[in-house]
Amino acid sequence: MSTFSQFQLSSELQQAVSNMGFEEATPIQAKAIPIALTGKDVIGQAQTGTGKTTAFGLPMIEKVDRHDRSIQGIVLAPTRELAIQVAEELNRLGQVKGIRTLPIYGGQEISRQIRALKNKPQLIAATPGRLLDHISRRTIRLNQIQTVVLDEADEMLNMGFIEDIEKILDSIHSEYQTLLFSATMPERIRTLANKFMNDPEIVRVKAKTMTVSNIDQTYIEVREKQKFDVFCSLLDIQSPELAIVFGRTKKRVDELVEGLIKRGYSAEGIHGDLTQKKRDQVIRMFKQQRIDIMVATDVAARGLDISGVSHVYNFDIPQDPESYVHRIGRTGRAGKTGIAVTLVTPRELDHLKTIEQVTRKTIVRKPIPTIEDVVFGNKKATIQQIMNTIDEGDFQAYKKSAENLLEDIDSVTLLSACLKIMTKEPDHTPVVLTEVPPLHVKKKKRFSGGQGRRKDSRNNQKRYDDKPKYGNRKRSNRRRKNG
DNA sequence: AAAAAAG
Incomplete structure (x- = not known):
C-alpha cells in the first residue's frame, strides 16, 4: 500500500495532492509515478477510473518550469469531454504550483481558443484533430515540449486517430518524455x-482492479417493446x-x-451530433445535479x-464486453457501491453470456418489476421526500393548518391521505x-462460398431477394446451400 | 452497424 508522501514529489505537489483529499495511491499511481518521475518513458496498461490522470499528471506538472511561459506538456485524449475533464483535473493538481492547463478540442470556436492561448498555459489537454489545426495555424508551438501523454491510446486507435497522433x-522537435496509457495493447x-x-x-494493473468489483450488476430480460415501460418502472423503484x-444510437438517445420528459423525468441527452455547446452544457448540468438522468451514446x-x-x-x-466495462465503470467510483442494470432482449442473451465471460463476473438476473413494486417504490420515494423536507425545516407556515386538522382527524388518517396525494x-x-x-454479434467467419463480396447492382439485387434482412431462421437455413 | 473526431 503506497501513500503519496512516499513519492519524491515537491512540497507544492504534496500540498496539491492533500488539498484534493488523496492519501493512498491507486495501484497504477503507485507503479507509474515513481518511474515517470525519473524521466523514463512509461506504458501504463490500466482501465479508466483507476486514477490515471493523477498518475501522469503529477510527474508532468513536476517537470514544468513555471518561469517558462511556453507550452511544456500535452495530453491527447479520444473524446472532447475527456480532454475537458483531464484539463480540469490537471488544473486542480497544478493550482498550488501555479501551472495552468487549457483544453483544446473541436466544436468550440477556434478564435476563443486562440485568445485563451494568449494567457500562456503551460499544459494542454487536446483531441488530436483540433490540435493539428492549431499546429498548422501556428497558434500552438511545440518546441518546448517536455512531456507527451497519450491517454486511452487504444480508443484513439479505434477511432482512427493514430495517423493524427503520428503527425x-x-x-515535436524537442526532447520529451512519453507516457502512454491504454486498457489493451493491440499490435x-x-x-x-x-x-x-x-x-x-511497462506497468500493468491487474484486470481485477478493473473497477467493476464494487458495482452491483444485474440484468432484466425484456422484449424490445416493453423496454421503455420497464425502464421507467426501474427509475421509480430505484429513484x-x-x-x-x-442507448445504442444517437436517434435512440433523442x-x-x-x-422520459413526457413522463415527467428530468433528463437530457448527449451524443456526437449535438453541438459542442450543448454537450458541455449537459455535462455541466449533470455534474451540478440540475438534471438527474443523462442519456448518452458511447461518447460518455x-x-x-x-x-x-x-x-x-x-x-x-453494449456491442462489446469492453464497452460494457467502460459504461458501468461510470458508477461505483470513489469507494461507493454503484448499481448497473442492463436490459436484454431474448435474442441478446447469448451476447450477455459473452460479456459475463470476459468480465468474469456474474450478472444476476432480475425479474421484470411488477406494478406493486412500482407503487411501493413511489411510496418509498414520497416518504423520503417528506424526510428530506423535515431535515430542511422551514415549514413554519404550515403548522397552524396542521394543528387545526389534527383537532378533527386522527394523525394516521391524515398522514395516509397526504401520502396518497403525494x-x-x-x-x-x-x-x-x-x-x-x-x-449482430460477430461470429467466427464461416466459409462464404468463395464468392467474396460483390458490389455490382445485379448482385445486390439478388442478395436482397434471397435474404430478407430480418427473415425468419428456418427460411434462411433452407437457403444456406451454396457452400 | 454505430459511435467518435477538423470544418
Missing part, C-alpha cells in the same frame, strides 16, 4: 510505442440520485430523452468521472421508440 509527434499500439518511445517501462442511461462511456453517479442503465446492451401514480403516457435492430 503531432513528428512535429498497432505496440508499433506506435516502438516508433516513438524510448525504452519504455437514482444520478443516473446515466446508455427518443429516450423525449419519452469512457473515462468520464462524475462524482455521485449512483446508477448506470444499459437501455441497450405518491406518484405509475404513468402510462404512450411512448414509441424506434426499434433498434437486434445486436
Whole structure:
C-alpha cells in the first residue's frame, strides 16, 4: 500500500495532492509515478477510473518550469469531454504550483481558443484533430515540449486517430518524455510505442482492479417493446440520485430523452451530433445535479468521472464486453457501491453470456418489476421526500393548518391521505421508440462460398431477394446451400 | 452497424 508522501514529489505537489483529499495511491499511481518521475518513458496498461490522470499528471506538472511561459506538456485524449475533464483535473493538481492547463478540442470556436492561448498555459489537454489545426495555424508551438501523454491510446486507435497522433509527434522537435496509457495493447499500439518511445517501462494493473468489483450488476430480460415501460418502472423503484442511461444510437438517445420528459423525468441527452455547446452544457448540468438522468451514446462511456453517479442503465446492451466495462465503470467510483442494470432482449442473451465471460463476473438476473413494486417504490420515494423536507425545516407556515386538522382527524388518517396525494401514480403516457435492430454479434467467419463480396447492382439485387434482412431462421437455413 | 473526431 503506497501513500503519496512516499513519492519524491515537491512540497507544492504534496500540498496539491492533500488539498484534493488523496492519501493512498491507486495501484497504477503507485507503479507509474515513481518511474515517470525519473524521466523514463512509461506504458501504463490500466482501465479508466483507476486514477490515471493523477498518475501522469503529477510527474508532468513536476517537470514544468513555471518561469517558462511556453507550452511544456500535452495530453491527447479520444473524446472532447475527456480532454475537458483531464484539463480540469490537471488544473486542480497544478493550482498550488501555479501551472495552468487549457483544453483544446473541436466544436468550440477556434478564435476563443486562440485568445485563451494568449494567457500562456503551460499544459494542454487536446483531441488530436483540433490540435493539428492549431499546429498548422501556428497558434500552438511545440518546441518546448517536455512531456507527451497519450491517454486511452487504444480508443484513439479505434477511432482512427493514430495517423493524427503520428503527425503531432513528428512535429515535436524537442526532447520529451512519453507516457502512454491504454486498457489493451493491440499490435498497432505496440508499433506506435516502438516508433516513438524510448525504452519504455511497462506497468500493468491487474484486470481485477478493473473497477467493476464494487458495482452491483444485474440484468432484466425484456422484449424490445416493453423496454421503455420497464425502464421507467426501474427509475421509480430505484429513484437514482444520478443516473446515466446508455442507448445504442444517437436517434435512440433523442427518443429516450423525449419519452422520459413526457413522463415527467428530468433528463437530457448527449451524443456526437449535438453541438459542442450543448454537450458541455449537459455535462455541466449533470455534474451540478440540475438534471438527474443523462442519456448518452458511447461518447460518455469512457473515462468520464462524475462524482455521485449512483446508477448506470444499459437501455441497450453494449456491442462489446469492453464497452460494457467502460459504461458501468461510470458508477461505483470513489469507494461507493454503484448499481448497473442492463436490459436484454431474448435474442441478446447469448451476447450477455459473452460479456459475463470476459468480465468474469456474474450478472444476476432480475425479474421484470411488477406494478406493486412500482407503487411501493413511489411510496418509498414520497416518504423520503417528506424526510428530506423535515431535515430542511422551514415549514413554519404550515403548522397552524396542521394543528387545526389534527383537532378533527386522527394523525394516521391524515398522514395516509397526504401520502396518497403525494405518491406518484405509475404513468402510462404512450411512448414509441424506434426499434433498434437486434445486436449482430460477430461470429467466427464461416466459409462464404468463395464468392467474396460483390458490389455490382445485379448482385445486390439478388442478395436482397434471397435474404430478407430480418427473415425468419428456418427460411434462411433452407437457403444456406451454396457452400 | 454505430459511435467518435477538423470544418
